[in-house]
Amino acid sequence: MQVTTQHTGDTITIVLEGRFDFSAHRVFRGQYEASLQVPEVKHVSLNMAKVEYLDSSALGMLLLLNEGARANNIQVAIINCPENVMKILNIANFGRIFKIS
Amino acid sequence: MKILVADDSATNRAVLGALLTNMGHQPIFAENGREAVEVFERELPDCVLMDIMMPVEDGLSATRRIKSLSAGRLTPIIMVTTLDSETDLINGIEAGADDYFTKPIKMPVVKAKVRAMQRAIEVQRDIEQKTQELEKYYYDAENDMRITSHIMQRMTEPEKLDDPAFEYWLQPTAQCSGDLICAARTPGGVLHLILADGTGHGLSAAMDVIPLPQIFYAMTAIAYSIGTIAAEMNAKIKALLPVDHFIAATLIAVDPNNQTIEVWNGGNPTCWILNGRGELVHSVRSKHLPIGILEPNAFDASTEKVRFSAGYRIITFSDGLPDAGNANGAELGLDRVLNVFRKTATVNCMAKLKALVAAHTNNTKTHDDISVVIIHTDKLATWADKTSHSSPPPALSTTLSNGWRLEMRLGATELKVLDPIPFVIDLLKKLQVTDAHLSSLFLIISELFNNALDHGLLKLDSAIKHGENGFENYLNLRAERLADLSHDATLELEFENQISEEYRVLKIRVKDSGDGFNHQFAEHGKEHADLQHGRGISLVQKIADQVVYNYAGNEVIVSYSL
Numbered sequence: 001m002q003v004t005t006q007h008t009g010d011t012i013t014i015v016l017e018g019r020f021d022f023s024a025h026r027v028f029r030g031q032y033e034a035s036l037q038v039p040e041v042k043h044v045s046l047n048m049a050k051v052e053y054l055d056s057s058a059l060g061m062l063l064l065l066n067e068g069a070r071a072n073n074i075q076v077a078i079i080n081c082p083e084n085v086m087k088i089l090n091i092a093n094f095g096r097i098f099k100i101s
Numbered sequence: 102m103k104i105l106v107a108d109d110s111a112t113n114r115a116v117l118g119a120l121l122t123n124m125g126h127q128p129i130f131a132e133n134g135r136e137a138v139e140v141f142e143r144e145l146p147d148c149v150l151m152d153i154m155m156p157v158e159d160g161l162s163a164t165r166r167i168k169s170l171s172a173g174r175l176t177p178i179i180m181v182t183t184l185d186s187e188t189d190l191i192n193g194i195e196a197g198a199d200d201y202f203t204k205p206i207k208m209p210v211v212k213a214k215v216r217a218m219q220r221a222i223e224v225q226r227d228i229e230q231k232t233q234e235l236e237k238y239y240y241d242a243e244n245d246m247r248i249t250s251h252i253m254q255r256m257t258e259p260e261k262l263d264d265p266a267f268e269y270w271l272q273p274t275a276q277c278s279g280d281l282i283c284a285a286r287t288p289g290g291v292l293h294l295i296l297a298d299g300t301g302h303g304l305s306a307a308m309d310v311i312p313l314p315q316i317f318y319a320m321t322a323i324a325y326s327i328g329t330i331a332a333e334m335n336a337k338i339k340a341l342l343p344v345d346h347f348i349a350a351t352l353i354a355v356d357p358n359n360q361t362i363e364v365w366n367g368g369n370p371t372c373w374i375l376n377g378r379g380e381l382v383h384s385v386r387s388k389h390l391p392i393g394i395l396e397p398n399a400f401d402a403s404t405e406k407v408r409f410s411a412g413y414r415i416i417t418f419s420d421g422l423p424d425a426g427n428a429n430g431a432e433l434g435l436d437r438v439l440n441v442f443r444k445t446a447t448v449n450c451m452a453k454l455k456a457l458v459a460a461h462t463n464n465t466k467t468h469d470d471i472s473v474v475i476i477h478t479d480k481l482a483t484w485a486d487k488t489s490h491s492s493p494p495p496a497l498s499t500t501l502s503n504g505w506r507l508e509m510r511l512g513a514t515e516l517k518v519l520d521p522i523p524f525v526i527d528l529l530k531k532l533q534v535t536d537a538h539l540s541s542l543f544l545i546i547s548e549l550f551n552n553a554l555d556h557g558l559l560k561l562d563s564a565i566k567h568g569e570n571g572f573e574n575y576l577n578l579r580a581e582r583l584a585d586l587s588h589d590a591t592l593e594l595e596f597e598n599q600i601s602e603e604y605r606v607l608k609i610r611v612k613d614s615g616d617g618f619n620h621q622f623a624e625h626g627k628e629h630a631d632l633q634h635g636r637g638i639s640l641v642q643k644i645a646d647q648v649v650y651n652y653a654g655n656e657v658i659v660s661y662s663l
Binding site: 093 | 301349368390394420
């Protein structure tokens with residue numbers, strides 16, 4: 001999976017592309033850990049528009065991101081979810097933990 | 102490095118030997134090809150400098166032999182050839198030489214090439230060592246899997262999975278599965294079942310679900326509700342597992358006495374309830390987060406309850422089933438799975454489902470563990486049937502003392518949050534009341550407690566249950582009234598074990614602070630009272646020795662011989 005990051009003001013947008021599964025662990029973690037360290041950041045947006053596939057390992061990675069974000073008082077939002085991604089996030093009721101659109 | 106110098110010229114041997122010693126290596130020598138091979142076998146040098154033209158056996162032949170001897174372990178051979186012999190060069194490389202010098206030998210060239218060979222050897226040795234380590238890890242990992250598999254099987258107690266009320270199918274992708282099914286009956290005959298799916302698959306997923314069976318079986322044995330069991334599992338898993346690990350789970354309770362189905366679904370595909378005609382009458386979608394994510398105080402233990410009648414089936418499965426892919430990666434999908442259940446007669450549906458999956462995936466390995474449970478409500482024997490087969494009471498035990506007594510009084514605050522029944526059942530179990538008695542006692546105690554609470558304190562009318570949407574209305578009204586229960590409401594429970602030479606009797610007393618039903622009882626007789634309280638009291642009277650109400654009707658004492 002490819003991960004790119006954009007920084008605007010107090011928001012960092014992380015764009016994910018491809019298959020979000022266990023093999024994406026290192027790449028994803030590397031990017032978001034760096035993002036959470038940037039001082040003026042208050043919001044992190046995960047742009048899922050180009051995510052083809054999402055499994056339970058990916059959900060686990062989202063939980064890790066959430067834990068790190070909460071420790072630094074940063075809000076996480078998951079945006080531009082395609083239908084199949086939305087379906088999985090709904091079954092897992094992740095809308096209770098993340099702002100999802 | 103230990104370097105073998107094979108050359109028939111004594112001068113060459115001396116010169117090369119001196120150079121190598123200067124470089125810090127240890128030279129050993131051979132005068133011809135045959136000796137070279139012998140010395141090689143004996144000394145196992147790291148590198149060989151081989152002259153081609155030698156008597157007895159030439160360099161090419163010796164090279165071939167040495168190469169075949171050192172098959173697994175890289176031992177570079179550098180040949181010494183004459184300047185204008187391309188043939189020598191080609192033959193040398195084909196025989197297995199890794200590099201060559203041309204005569205006359207120049208020392209700087211020898212130095213450089215030997216150094217290059219040394220680097221190559223170091224890389225090779227490094228790879229060999231890593232390969233060995235990898236093989237060891239692989240072996241250890243396979244062993245761990247075997248042990249975990251063994252523990253998993255023991256913990257899920259397969260003998261309890263042969264309850265005739267349900268069928269199940271487990272198809273893991275590998276030796277270890279993150280999918281788990283447990284089932285057991287409460288003392289009251291209610292079937293509890295859990296289908297769990299741990300994050301990922303393989304060893305870590307299997308380990309994730311290991312804590313669940315013990316919690317499930319222990320709590321079911323003393324009749325905790327599935328919502329409470331789910332909450333307990335969540336707390337344990339949240340504490341035990343890392344943040345990114347969680348378990349999707351569906352917990353189901355099917356009560357044959359009250360004809361109800363209760364479901365808690367967090368993260369699994371929708372649980373389907375079909376009626377006797379194969380129509381989908383209810384879907385319990387996942388409306389909770391999977392187990393192990395939320396803090397205990399944020400956990401939602403609420404369940405969905407549905408009444409069932411003849412022919413009802415309950416179907417639940419992990420996402421491995423609808424996600425099963427064919428050769429092109431297309432998923433099986435929920436619709437096709439549902440059609441199997443809609444269109445197939447009860448008796449064949451599991452076989453039909455397996456056939457569908459096999460056909461779709463073309464019998465190739467599926468990507469995720471598959472597990473399916475089908476509960477046939479018709480096959481749940483009712484509690485009444487079970488009692489007729491219960492074993493006769495055991496011989497009198499004289500090990501207990503004069504008799505113990507437990508008394509508890511619960512106020513409004515406690516009644517809103519506490520279910521005291523599991524605690525009492527657990528106590529009786531620890532005091533060595535046998536399972537046969539425990540079932541009867543569970544029924545008696547729950548009946549008396551629920552009557553005291555629902556009718557005595559909350560003043561609910563059983564008749565509500567029978568109207569349209571009656572069941573739901575009853576539950577909603579009960580929740581409302583419980584929340585509004587007045588501060589001075591109390592419910593007393595007393596248990597006393599009375600022993601004499603001839604008998605052992607358990608005396609159970611329940612008293613609520615309500616008005617009692619004295620008037621109805623006195624005016625309309627026993628039949629009316631039964632209608633008000635459901636058939637529960639009749640059943641208690643059948644099982645217990647004596648049932649006595651006080652005048653007001655808000656206190657009852659039951660005697661039960663052990």
